[in-house]
Amino acid sequence: MTARRVVSIGAAGEMARVAVERSAKANGDWHLVLCDIRPEVLQPLVERLPTGRASVRRLDLYDHRNLLEVIDGAALVVLGAGPYIRTSEPVITACLEAKVPYLDFDDDVESTQPALSLHAKAKEAGIPVYVGCGASPGMSNVLVADAASELDTVEDIDLGWLVGDERPNVGRAVLQHLMHIAAGDCLTWENGGPAVHESYVETTTPQMGGGVGEIRLYETAHPEPTTLPRRYPGARRIRCVGGLDPAPFNGLARGTRPRRPGRQTDH
Numbered sequence: 001m002t003a004r005r006v007v008s009i010g011a012a013g014e015m016a017r018v019a020v021e022r023s024a025k026a027n028g029d030w031h032l033v034l035c036d037i038r039p040e041v042l043q044p045l046v047e048r049l050p051t052g053r054a055s056v057r058r059l060d061l062y063d064h065r066n067l068l069e070v071i072d073g074a075a076l077v078v079l080g081a082g083p084y085i086r087t088s089e090p091v092i093t094a095c096l097e098a099k100v101p102y103l104d105f106d107d108d109v110e111s112t113q114p115a116l117s118l119h120a121k122a123k124e125a126g127i128p129v130y131v132g133c134g135a136s137p138g139m140s141n142v143l144v145a146d147a148a149s150e151l152d153t154v155e156d157i158d159l160g161w162l163v164g165d166e167r168p169n170v171g172r173a174v175l176q177h178l179m180h181i182a183a184g185d186c187l188t189w190e191n192g193g194p195a196v197h198e199s200y201v202e203t204t205t206p207q208m209g210g211g212v213g214e215i216r217l218y219e220t221a222h223p224e225p226t227t228l229p230r231r232y233p234g235a236r237r238i239r240c241v242g243g244l245d246p247a248p249f250n251g252l253a254r255g256t257r258p259r260r261p262g263r264q265t266d267h
Contacts, residue, residue, distance in 0.1 A: 003031040004075035009061055009091060012041045013173070015105045015134045016080025024049040035059035035070060036081075061087060067094045079104040082173035083180065084111040092118065092129065099127055105134030107177060109187050112137075112223040116230075136161055136240075137223045144228060157238040159224050160206050160217050164245035181242075182253040186221040189229050189238035200254045204241055217241040218250065 011020050011034035020032055032054035034042045039058045046054050059070050061081065067090065071077050077100050079091045088104060088111035095102040096118070106112050115131040122129040132138050140159050148154045186199040202219040222240035229238060244250050 003029045005031050005033050005073065006076045006078065007033045007035060007071050007074045008078045008080060009035045009059060010079065010081025010087075012036055012045060013080040013082070016078065017045055019078060019080065020045060020054070021048065024053045030075075031055070033057055033070070033074070035061075037061075061091055064090065064094060067091065068098055071095065071098050071100050074098075074100050076101045076103060079106075082107075083176045084108045085180065087111075088115060095129070096122060096125060096127055099125060101128040101130075103128075103130040103133055105138065106132050107134060107136060107223060108180065109221055109223050109226055112226055116226075132223055132227060137227055140224055140240075141227060144224075145231065148232070154232045154234070155236045157224075157228060157232065157235060158204065158206065159222075159240045160204075160208065161240075161242040162208055162212060162215065162217065162245055163242070178253060179256045181221045182218075183256045184221070186219055187226060188219065188240075189225040189235065192234070192236055194225075194229075200250075202239075202241075206241075212245070215243065215245075216247070216250075217243040218254075 006023060008016055008020055010016050020034065023030065023032060032049070034046065034054055035057050036042055037058065037060050039056045042056045046056055057070060059066060061067055071094060077091065077095050079087060079102070081087050084104065084106040085108045088106055092102055092115055106115065112132055115129065118129060132141070136159065144157055144159065182200045184199060186197045188195055188197050197219060199221050200218040203216050205214050205216050207214050218241060219239055220242045224240045225238045229235065232238070244253060
């Protein structure tokens with residue numbers, strides 16, 4: 001019996017790598033096909049996996065024919081290559097065409113919304129499409145649902161993240177994502193409906209765990225205010241706030257925002 005193939009695109013990425021390592025240890029007749037446009041970056045990962053559990057393929061996800069060839073007959077395609085504002089659409093399109101289940105760690109609003117709009121089409125085709133299954137969104141949504149299950153009503157949801165120097169050598173896609181969510185418009189949920197704010201302007205000072213304590217966080221453009229209203233449509237406000245540690249790094253993020261006519265300079 002031939003092992004079922006799970007195709008991981010961008011498998012060397014931070015979250016994709018964790019998913020691959022855990023999948024390799026899970027029970028089941030799986031073969032992991034690890035893909036990247038630079039296959040050499042996957043070799044250290046393959047060497048940590050059980051012998052014969054995974055293989056490596058070069059893939060240019062923007063080459064539609066190449067993509068269809070790689071995913072043909074797969075049991076699941078996992079997209080871990082960002083930024084998702086560029087990578088999500090071509091891979092979802094190929095998966096629906098090839099009738100292959102799809103899962104990603106999408107953390108960009110602009111790609112999450114089109115993916116969610118494909119629900120009816122995917123359901124009609126009988127193809128599962130799982131969007132935003134990473135840390136944020138993904139785990140953040142699960143944590144909200146768990147906390148909300150103990151409440152009678154849900155009015156306000158604030159999701160907070162803080163990133164420090166515990167993540168050395170972050171990839172280019174992570175930096176592009178940070179610049180994207182800290183600049184320009186921020187789609188959020190306010191007064192019971194969608195609203196547009198400006199990223200990294202509104203602030204809050206929640207108590208964070210891990211010995212951090214009270215710290216200033218900034219509203220950022222992230223998918224949770226798009227995904228969570230589907231479960232809590234009666235909520236008054238849903239927003240995602242985040243920040244960098246040490247605090248001066250936030251100035252670098254804020255500096256990526258485009259200048260707008262009439263806007264005062266931040267001090």
